[in-house]
Amino acid sequence: MSFAVTLTDDSPGLADVPGFKLAGVHCDVRETGAQRRDLAVVFSEQPAVAAGVFTTNDVKAAPVKHCQAALAAREDFHAIVANSGNANACTGVQGWNDCEAMAAKAAELLKISPDQIFVCSTGRIGRALPMGKISAGIADAVSKLTADSAHSLDAAWAILTSDTKPKTVTARFEVDGQTVTVSGMAKGAGMIEPNMATMLAFVATDAQISKAALQDALAGAVRTSFNSITVDGDMSTNDTVLVLANGQSGVAVDAADSEAGVAFRDALGQVCRSLAAKIVGDGERITKVVTLHVNGAPTEAAAEKVARAIGNSLLVKTSWFGNDPNWGRVLDAAGYARIGLVEEKLDMFYDEIPVIDQGTPLHDNLPQWKEAVSKKHFTITLNLNLGSAAYHLLSADLSEGYVQFNKSE
Structure with missing residues (x-):
């Protein structure tokens, strides 16, 4: 039992x-x-x-x-x-x-x-x-x-x-x-x-x-x-x-x-x-909570490195605050993790909505992307298709309020 x-x-x-x-x-x-x-x-x-x-x-x-x-x-x-x-x-x-x-x-x-x-x-x-x-x-x-x-x-x-x-x-x-x-x-x-x-x-x-x-x-x-x-x-x-x-x-x-x-x-x-x-x-002045799933990595360490590159990117975080489904920033951040990504193998989703299929953007889904990233909590899934390892990270956006709150003690 x-x-x-x-x-x-x-x-x-x-x-x-x-x-x-x-x-x-x-x-x-x-x-x-x-x-x-x-x-x-x-x-x-x-x-x-x-x-x-x-x-x-x-x-x-x-x-x-x-x-x-x-x-x-x-x-x-x-x-x-x-x-x-x-x-x-x-x-x-x-x-x-x-x-x-x-x-x-x-x-x-x-x-x-x-x-x-x-x-x-x-x-x-x-x-x-x-x-x-x-x-x-x-x-x-x-x-x-x-x-x-x-x-x-x-x-x-x-x-x-x-x-x-x-x-x-x-x-x-x-x-x-x-x-x-x-x-x-x-x-x-x-x-x-x-x-x-x-x-x-x-x-x-x-x-x-x-x-x-x-x-x-x-x-x-x-x-x-x-x-x-x-x-x-x-x-x-x-x-x-x-x-x-x-x-x-x-x-x-x-x-x-x-x-x-x-x-x-x-x-x-x-x-x-x-x-x-x-x-x-309850992050300082956040407006969004974003769950990042990095799948198909060669190792868990590689998956974590990609997830943290995305989750800590100021450009990515500010786009989340602006309700902007800027997948280019997401892929850029994933790339500078430098774990050997192959662009032509990448699949990406906002919630369940396809964004990238084998490296090719699916622009017809733009209205659905915008709807997804406008929610207070959404998910980004990036499949590297390089292996079987995965890592999951909980992140947040970066708002004007965060800057105002932290500019001085």
């Missing part, structure tokens, strides 16, 4: 998972006086196994280094403390000291060890954290920890920066009458390009799994979700995905080839893909 996974979109978030408590509070990290939540605490009542995937940027924020060190040092964890509004990136020794101070403050209040706490930050680069405000915020959040769904959404709001809405999702499946829950929350809207993106994603589960198996499962889920999206082609200093598994369900999912293990990896993948899609859909 197989275990069916059900997905609840826009769920309350991590409080859906038994044994987890959350809070999100305002402590004015941005120092503007604005009354917006900007600090979150996620707490597992019992020790949890953890896994993480982080930015590959050479310039890594102090919280990323802190999380990586914590993950390498021990097996059991209890909490995540995360702030928005300040990335604590490019802050030197002070940045590391501030991470340790955040962990120490939370540990004191939660009565756990500081090295059982992950610290995450997101926001403006190059400024020291206002630690007086951060410390007060941690105390406030810890005092409000609860499994209540409203507080779970408060936490999801608290990690946002330029996002317009929280991003949450929950997946469940049953094994011998026992429900296993996998739930996630994320932030991200700009500087979105793997590996990974200006994003934080926190996932909780009550599945029982080893650290090694959880890390392997997360790596697989990230590869087809957070690492298959782009908004503007910019990689961040703070990208972090963390999973905490408290084992409370008692359902063992270590074996990747067991029915329970397959269901868990399916659930984790669905949660990550849903959150990734929400990130692109």
Whole structure:
């Protein structure tokens, strides 16, 4: 038998998972006086196994280094403390000291060890954290920890920066009458390009799994979700995905080839893909979400290179914004990926509408092309007819609003 996974979109978030408590509070990290939540605490009542995937940027924020060190040092964890509004990136020794101070403050209040706490930050680069405000915020959040769904959404709001809405999702499946829950929350809207993106994603589960198996499962889920999206082609200093598994369900999912293990990896993948899609859909001032399918490539690496060339092309992205089915720009971008395309073998579609057939444009379909690319979400399929490998990328257009929003901090 197989275990069916059900997905609840826009769920309350991590409080859906038994044994987890959350809070999100305002402590004015941005120092503007604005009354917006900007600090979150996620707490597992019992020790949890953890896994993480982080930015590959050479310039890594102090919280990323802190999380990586914590993950390498021990097996059991209890909490995540995360702030928005300040990335604590490019802050030197002070940045590391501030991470340790955040962990120490939370540990004191939660009565756990500081090295059982992950610290995450997101926001403006190059400024020291206002630690007086951060410390007060941690105390406030810890005092409000609860499994209540409203507080779970408060936490999801608290990690946002330029996002317009929280991003949450929950997946469940049953094994011998026992429900296993996998739930996630994320932030991200700009500087979105793997590996990974200006994003934080926190996932909780009550599945029982080893650290090694959880890390392997997360790596697989990230590869087809957070690492298959782009908004503007910019990689961040703070990208972090963390999973905490408290084992409370008692359902063992270590074996990747067991029915329970397959269901868990399916659930984790669905949660990550849903959150990734929400990130692109909430991209800074975007008007279009575009799914790119590159098929028939000689290798997956070649397919990915073509997809990213198209998905990050400024000329292609601006044509999407202008509702212009400019397939010439798409093919130009595919060509400068330089993986050995043969123009006479190319097939291309907007949604299901043929654009190119064996390198020959089908101009009679122009009205249908325009109709397709005028939609808020459409698909471009490019078949290279050079092999059997494929890659799929979720991208977005580039609008005047994006330029206005990002021209100054």
